[in-house]
Amino acid sequence: MQDKGLYYAYWVALLTVTLVGMGAILVRFTEGLAVTNLSNFVPWGLWVAFYIYFIGLSAGSFLLSTLIYVFGVKRFEAVGRLAVFTALISLVAGLAFVWVDIGHMERFYTVFYNINATSVLEWEIFLYNFYVVILLAELWLLLRRDFIRAGEGEGLAAQICRLLALGSNDVSPDSVKRDMGLVRILGAVGIPVAIGVHGGTGAIFAVVAARPYWHSGLFPIVFLVSALASGGALLAFLAAFFTKEGRRDRALVPTLGKLVGGLLALDLLLLASEFLVGLYGNIPEDMAAYNAITQGPYWWVFWAVQLGLGAALPLLIIFNGRTNVSPTWVGSACLLVVAGVLGVRWNIVNPGFSGQQIEGLGSAVLPTPRAFPITRLPSQLPEPxxxxxxxxxxxxxxxxxxxxxxxxxxxxxxxxxxxxxxxxxxxxxxxxxxxxxxxxxxxxxxxxxxxxxxxxxxxxxxxxxxxTRFSSAYTPSLIEWLASAGIIGLAVTLFTLGIRLLPMEGEPVKEGAWHVRP
Amino acid sequence: MKRYAMVIDLLRCVGCNACTLACKQENHTPPGVSYNVVIPQEEGQYPNIKRLTIPRPCMQCDQPPCVKVCPVRATWKRDDGVVVIDYEKCIGCRYCMAACPYGARYFDFGENYTERGNEFERAPSPEYGQNRVREKGKSPIGNVRKCHFCLHRIVKGEEPACVQTCMSRARHFGDLGDPESNVSRLVKDRRAFRLRQELGTEPSVYYLK
Known part of the structure; x- marks a missing residue:
């Protein structure tokens, strides 16, 4: 972003997308969920897929940051703050997606006092909030000293930093030591919370006994592993292209990349296990889901996005001796992983609705176009x-x-x-x-x-x-896409502002500072 | 204590969908929301084919999976066995729809049969005795809705609309708590079965096959 023209183009594009998206969210707010293409057969769609996607990114990057702050893996220290900040922004984006998805947006706060202890979703809401507190506290402690230092200067960034220092002015090495001790404790507390946050998000689906595709003990684990892969990949990508350290330390991104590769391979193993057990079981509703994934209207999401671009190609780059030494190659491969996991998330939510809960339910008389996605589809895929x-x-x-x-x-x-x-x-x-x-x-x-x-x-x-009939036929509407773009645009804007204005990379390496590298 | 239940005789059902329509008229439900549907099923291959029609109201499960997952306690099972929804509490997250093994829950997207809603559509619905008029942005639009055995009718001693309208008398409604009631006797019939019992939902709707 050294080039001024590029810099302005970036902002113009980002703000345009964000503003158009905000407009779409406004339409959704006034018109209700009628602007979506959801139906009574497919009650959850694109927004829910994005919701679990961002919660996964958040939990993944946070868990990687605990490698540094709890387990003392100094290797990745340069991306530690970035990891916690990314976790925060992703979580906010994820929660924004749930918020636009609920039928009565104005009642969101009632979840805090209308408590149902048997609802996984309710537990998750509380975990998300606890998690936000941990993230904010940890981020502040990590940045506190740099806030004070940066606050001494002039200009907008300095003013913001002064404000964010919250009146703290102790920059002694002792105070930094204390900070890092607290960060370690917060990180340690955060590990089970982050596992709960994303494993629990998987459990939201896994506990639904009515849908065999979701109802598996492996599901929350798949969520966690793919979260770690996507979170790690996002960090590697950001480190490669948006940090000075990633360019200076040529080994940092490739090392992160190898970690991502390993996690991705584990994710594929779990996927294979789910598929083989599911296919062998031959339960009609389950088979409907696997049919929809592999040869349904969104077959390409599985074959091209999830497996091809999101797994095979990145693995090739990451484990190829010629490409895996270059931060640019590995960073790009990791961006592919981040994009591919979006396909994973889509294939978690949508195929769950493929089967008919009772045989013939989709052809019951229900005079409305919205509830009839099943009859609009050909019973067999076109030959091409x-x-x-x-x-x-x-x-x-x-x-x-x-x-x-x-x-x-x-x-x-x-x-x-x-x-x-x-x-x-x-x-x-x-x-x-x-x-x-x-x-x-x-x-x-x-x-x-x-x-x-x-x-x-x-x-x-x-x-x-x-x-094969696919009752999960659902194409997100334009408003759904635009609103999603709006939320993502807002998240990217916040992220860019954070990177530009906050001391995300810390001070230049100096004697006596906590993050001195040998 | 009362335990409301319904018994549907599949040999008597002719698949006319009168129950579907009676329900829509009674509860003023919008397009896409149909508390009762009649599911057509076919068995065998031509010429040895058998057609079956299965009317499906809400099963009013004794162990309702939908109630368990609601994050805001907006839906619960009453002591008389009817699973109800509080439209003011429901935030419209649709988790209960994902969890229902019978597809018996519907989301009110706010659509009308006519562009602005005709006189019938704008008339208040007697559901839960609340006489709500459907208006943009207000409950029950944006809520999940479901069959409630016409609670507003049964508290007055009437039968649910679908039971009253069934011309072949395929539907029976009554109190399982009373061993002498019609439903208590019918559920003991060897033809009696329940849908998807294997999920442990313990439905209060029985079928005779």
Whole structure:
């Protein structure tokens, strides 16, 4: 942002998006939820997906900051304050999304006295508030000394810093030591709270026994792991492109990137477990969800956004010896992870509504266009879409194969790698065969007929193509998109202001300061 | 103590949807909100096909999953077994809709059948004896709504509108607390079953198949 033109363009674009978005929120405020494309079949949509997305980013970046302040991992110290600040802004954005999503926005404060102890959502609301307090206190303690120092200068930033120092003027090393002690305690308290904040957000979905896709003990854990991956990725991206330290210390971002890569791999493992157990179970409502994810109207969110751009490509960059030393490459890969997790969140909320709670419910007479998304859809996907789907699978196999081969090459350098090598090769073979079978099962009927009986005898093509209906059909309305852009724009504005005006990177390294690096 | 319950005889139901309409008329519900629906189900393949129609009001569960998840205690089960909603408390988060295994809860998006709402739509609804008129920005718009066994009718000793209107007398309404009542006798029938019992919701609506 050294270039003045770029700087102005950034602000103009950001403020335009934010203002238009605020207008959309105003429309939503006056017209109610009728401006959304939600229905009685799909009561939660884009805003809920964004809500869990931002809560995840917040919990993830906060938990990473505790690595520094509680467990003393000095390696990441340069992004510590940024992590806590990002956690705060993300949480505020997440809460803003819940707020615009409720039917009576003016009654939001009643959640503090109409308490229902059996509601996970109610517990979450209290945890969020406790969490905000921890974040604010921790951030203030981290910035206190720099507020005082920066407040001595002239200009707007100095004035704001003077105000934010809240009258504190002790800059002695002892006071800093005390601050860091308190930060450590707050961080330690914050760990279970942050786990509760996001694991609990997963539990909001997991406790719904009526929807088998959500109803799994793995769900809150998946939330946490993907939160850590996305939070870490956001930090790595910000450190790479928005901090001086990220440019100075060339190893910082790649190290963060490796952490993100590991978490991402764990996330994929959990995803595979969820899918395999779910598919094996073959419960109709559950299958409806998996069908909607893999070949529904939003199949591309899963194959292209979540797996391709959000997992395979970043993993390739992060674990490739040529690219993983460059902060720019790793930072960009991490931005892809941050974007990909949005697909993960979408695929948590939306497919949950795919199944019909009672068979035939979607075709009951209910004379209204809003409640009839199911009948507006073709019972089978158009053929081009299916070919895209197959192409997506092929790209996925290709990407995974590259990772496998890369891993194989790594293993070759070790002597004890023979067993591991053969294991990995077998795994790859199984994956390719499995994917081929999967593709064969999803070839359009007309194509299967054209191929002829010779091939159909070899390939396990089902005789009757299962007509899948997707009752989770829901396309966010323009107002929903604009309002989301507004909230995100506001969050980015706050974040940019914070980075510009607050001492987010601390003072230049000086003797006797707490964050002296050897 | 009273324990209200409904028994629906599926062999008598002809799928005419009169219950759906009687309910809409009684409660003045807007488009998209239909406390009662008749679900068509088909079994088998042509020519050996059987068609079944399942009327679905709210099940008034004894262990309601919707009540458990409400963050503001806006919905609860009364002692007589009816699950009700306080429109003034409900914030419209729709968690109960996600949690209901029967799809029996509906969100009032504020739509009308006619552009501004005709005389019928602007007339007060007798729900919960509150006589609310639907107006923009005011409850029940922006709230979750559901079947309440026509509570305002049963407190007067009347039957729910859907029961009264059913031409084939497929629906029976009564008090399970009274061992001599019609429903108490019918639920003992070997044809009796409840929807999605495996979820432990203990519905108060029984079916005879």
């Amino acid at each position: 879409t299916q070919w895209f789907f197959i192409l997506g699978t092929l790209v996925f196999i290709g990407a995974v194969s590259v990772i496998f081969f890369h891993l194989l090459r790594q293993l070759r350098e070790q002597r004890a790698g023979v067993l591991a090598r053969s294991g990995a090769a077998l795994g790859l073979l199984a994956l390719i065969l499995g994917s081929l079978w999967f593709i064969a099962n999803n070839i359009p009927m007309s194509t299967a007929a054209a191929i002829g009986p010779s091939l159909t005898a070899i390939l396990p093509i089902p005789k009757e193509y299962a007509a």
